[in-house]
Amino acid sequence: MWMAAALAMSAAAAQGQGGRGRTVPIKPGEECPPGTTLVRVGQCQAPEWPAPSIVDYRPTSTLVVDEHPVPRAKFPVIDIHSHTGPTPESIERLIQEMDALNIRVLNNLSGGYGAELKQRVDFIRSTKHANRFTLFANGLNGFRDVEPGFGKKAAAQLEQDVRNGAIGFKIFKPTGMDTLKKDGTRLKINDPELAPIWETAGRLNIPVIIHTGEPSEFFKQPDMHNERWLELALFPDRRQYLNPNKVTFEQLLAERNGMFRRHPKTRFVVAHFGWQANNLAQAGKLLDEFPNVVLELAAILYDLGRQPRSAHTFFVKYQDRILFGKDTYAPSEFPYYWRVLETTDEYFDYYRDYHAFWNLYGMGLPDAVLRKVYHQNALKVAPGLPQSGW
Numbered sequence: 001m002w003m004a005a006a007l008a009m010s011a012a013a014a015q016g017q018g019g020r021g022r023t024v025p026i027k028p029g030e031e032c033p034p035g036t037t038l039v040r041v042g043q044c045q046a047p048e049w050p051a052p053s054i055v056d057y058r059p060t061s062t063l064v065v066d067e068h069p070v071p072r073a074k075f076p077v078i079d080i081h082s083h084t085g086p087t088p089e090s091i092e093r094l095i096q097e098m099d100a101l102n103i104r105v106l107n108n109l110s111g112g113y114g115a116e117l118k119q120r121v122d123f124i125r126s127t128k129h130a131n132r133f134t135l136f137a138n139g140l141n142g143f144r145d146v147e148p149g150f151g152k153k154a155a156a157q158l159e160q161d162v163r164n165g166a167i168g169f170k171i172f173k174p175t176g177m178d179t180l181k182k183d184g185t186r187l188k189i190n191d192p193e194l195a196p197i198w199e200t201a202g203r204l205n206i207p208v209i210i211h212t213g214e215p216s217e218f219f220k221q222p223d224m225h226n227e228r229w230l231e232l233a234l235f236p237d238r239r240q241y242l243n244p245n246k247v248t249f250e251q252l253l254a255e256r257n258g259m260f261r262r263h264p265k266t267r268f269v270v271a272h273f274g275w276q277a278n279n280l281a282q283a284g285k286l287l288d289e290f291p292n293v294v295l296e297l298a299a300i301l302y303d304l305g306r307q308p309r310s311a312h313t314f315f316v317k318y319q320d321r322i323l324f325g326k327d328t329y330a331p332s333e334f335p336y337y338w339r340v341l342e343t344t345d346e347y348f349d350y351y352r353d354y355h356a357f358w359n360l361y362g363m364g365l366p367d368a369v370l371r372k373v374y375h376q377n378a379l380k381v382a383p384g385l386p387q388s389g390w
């Protein structure tokens with residue numbers, strides 16, 4: 001105690017001032033100036049010690065409540081949004097990890113196309129775990145340099161890939177946002193040139209999973225009000241406010257919705273809840289407007305877990321329209337998803353500070369909803385998934 005007090009005093013002395021008498025008055029509606037915090041109505045004060053960086057400040061919660069960690073999902077899971085597929089070296093380890101977590105099927109969205117895709121499928125089929133791994137095909141040439149005639153070629157490639165074993169089609173984030181056409185303009189996702197691909201997916205009865213945009217805060221200046229400040233400071237490639245195409249979040253969603261509207265017979269899976277898990281009313285509108293659209297929940301757990309009651313209501317209302325996905329395959333991270341979806345635990349840690357500096361709460365979903373989200377909905381949306389044994 002004495003040591004701490006002495007250290008605190010020396011820190012204050014080093015700054016050449018005491019803790020008192022440093023309050024700054026503010027008027028109603030005004031914000032405290034930088035370096036100060038509200039201590040009384042209309043009064044801001046600077047801390048006496050140098051403030052730690054938000055990178056280092058990791059306070060230990062003193063809250064004592066019941067805890068129910070969930071190492072294994074309550075029902076078998078299809079991870080529709082993975083980028084991990086088996087190799088001869090990894091397959092036995094993957095199966096062990098998946099069994100422990102109760103993940104029945106891992107769906108690799110990075111299946112590629114052509115010979116590469118066929119090789120991946122053929123390997124899966126050659127193993128004794130052929131019903132545990134599936135994959136989606138990707139766009140010809142990564143949708144780069146699109147010019148007249150591209151759509152038909154890409155659609156033909158998709159048809160070939162489905163014949164070779166792909167069970168869906170994945171559109172990656174750059175498509176629609178960064179990728180340029182041969183003429184140097186941005187390839188919009190609703191470009192009519194791409195229409196044959198969506199029509200083909202509909203005819204072949206396979207889903208198209210689409211990643212559009214980024215969290216809306218990535219399109220805004222990283223100021224002291226931006227809740228994703230740390231993530232933007234860490235990763236230059238996420239700074240969409242610097243996007244050379246100057247495209248906005250709203251514009252990307254409008255272009256995507258235009259495509260949904262024009263292809264009502266194609267099933268679309270909106271990855272990451274369309275980055276609207278922080279605005280469930282908007283996410284609900286999307287589902288209401290487009291019966292051919294479902295949502296997938298990868299990498300938005302921090303948004304569900306900070307609004308457990310709203311999220312519970314949403315999941316019950318739209319229980320037939322939500323698929324489980326995780327994106328990054330990390331066995332230690334899946335249990336956080338099980339715990340948020342299954343329990344009513346309160347104020348527990350999340351695994352990545354740069355996503356969320358807040359803690360999570362459980363949604364306590366009923367079993368019938370969990371079964372749908374974990375696997376039943378995916379089985380309907382992607383008929384190519386292993387359909388037996390559930």
Ligand SMILES: [Zn+2]
Pocket residue numbers: 081083109327
């Ligand atoms: Zn992904």
